[in-house]
Amino acid sequence: MIKVGIVGATGYAGVELIRLLLAHPEVEVTRLTSRAEAGVRVDRLFPSLRGGIDLSFEDPANVHFEDCDVIFFATPHAVAMNTVPALIEQGKKVIDLSADFRLEDIASWETWYGVAHVAPSLVEQAVYGLPELNREAIRSAQLVACPGCYPTAVQLGFMPLLQAGVIDPLSLIASCASGTSGAGRSAKINLLLAEATESMKSYGVSGHRHLPEMEQGLSKMAGSDVKLTFVPHLAPMVRGIHATLFAKLTDASLDLRGIFQTCYQHEPFVVLTNGQYEPETRHVAGTNRCEIDVTQPAGDTVVITVAIDNLVKGASGQAIQAMNLMFGFEESLGLQNLAVMP
Structure with missing residues (x-):
């Protein structure tokens, strides 16, 4: 059983992460952060999760994730790069759903996203999280940059x-x-x-x-x-x-x-x-x-x-697929659900 935190847990990718992780047999969701919704119960903001979780959102400024084995970032671009370096130094595994560590060309990233990159050294360390292409590298990664x-x-x-x-x-x-x-x-x-x-x-x-x-x-x-x-x-x-x-x-x-x-x-x-x-x-x-x-x-x-x-293979599901590889779980664990019809 691993303990999971999510930064930026109130966006569509964030709530999809929560939904999928609650059904994962090897995961305990322990930390969910949101500046705007700090103190609000998760199932009050998202009634679709009632009966599945009793946590409240926390202010990210007050959370250091000491009790988490892996932290997901479901934040807007140019946010994760400010916080991830400290977590990497702590030895935490990080899976970033934003674009902060996807592009190897820092100048190109800065041109497209309009800000200076504050953690370029981590771009070299990050593994691009497309399992069908980089499965073995993901297994040993500390930082995964999920594809768009x-x-x-x-x-x-x-x-x-x-x-x-x-x-x-x-x-x-x-x-x-x-x-x-x-x-x-x-x-x-x-x-x-x-x-x-x-x-x-x-x-x-x-x-x-x-x-x-x-x-x-x-x-x-x-x-x-x-x-x-x-x-x-x-x-x-x-x-x-x-x-x-x-x-x-x-x-x-x-x-x-x-x-x-x-x-x-x-x-x-x-x-x-x-x-x-x-x-x-x-x-x-x-x-x-x-x-x-x-x-x-x-x-x-x-x-x-x-x-x-x-929101799933294009974001949160693929992130969990990478998590499974990083922790030695069956790759499809927690992701076997069928499509909704109609």
Whole structure:
């Protein structure tokens, strides 16, 4: 049994962490922090958790996590980097769901996030937390930088073909749609029901902060520089990411589904639909699964479709998957739940 703390436990990723960890047989949730909600019982703010937890939120300024084995950061970007160094010095394991330790190029991170990075030395130490790519490194990591939601879907979709060297790495395209929860729990006019429902739009077309993370990971998979055109969209749904990926094949006669099967045959959370049905966000809602299909229309273009829950496989579930690896638990422990239907 391990003891867990969560910093920033009132956002969507934070409450999803609580929900999933309460069902984990090897975890005791002991510390939950929130500046704005300090002193408030968790189940008063989130009635959906009634009967599962009797803790109250604590002010992070008063919590030092001495009784925790691992601390999750579900905070906005540029927050964790101020606190994580002290926890690392204490020997604590840390799993950061923000972008603070994802990008190896510090200058690029500072450009995209608009602030100076105060813990660049930890970026070198952090392990990128995509288990399908870095499983063994995660096992021995002290600091894990969880991938973003879009980067999770895009990288898992392209990985088999890039590793096999059968697509042009300089002409990749990702057209992706996310539910409104991907923008966080803060009040924003464009996320009001009247604004977001019955409509779909692109955003960040001229540049999105997830792009350098995706190109960094995809380049490692390819063993060479990768160029990606990334267009995100806001879809009128709460949860989910659907990614439609395009690439040019270097050999149009390949068994593409065979390549994906070889790559993912032992992965507990990757489901290959093999043309039997199209990946849909509703198939994975509330789960840590990633559905993928690959199709080759006429010519040399390959199309990969991917569906994940942005709050689970794209955030909190993947973080728990990394935690399981770090502590020697069965990788799928606490993450076996099925999707909600409808």
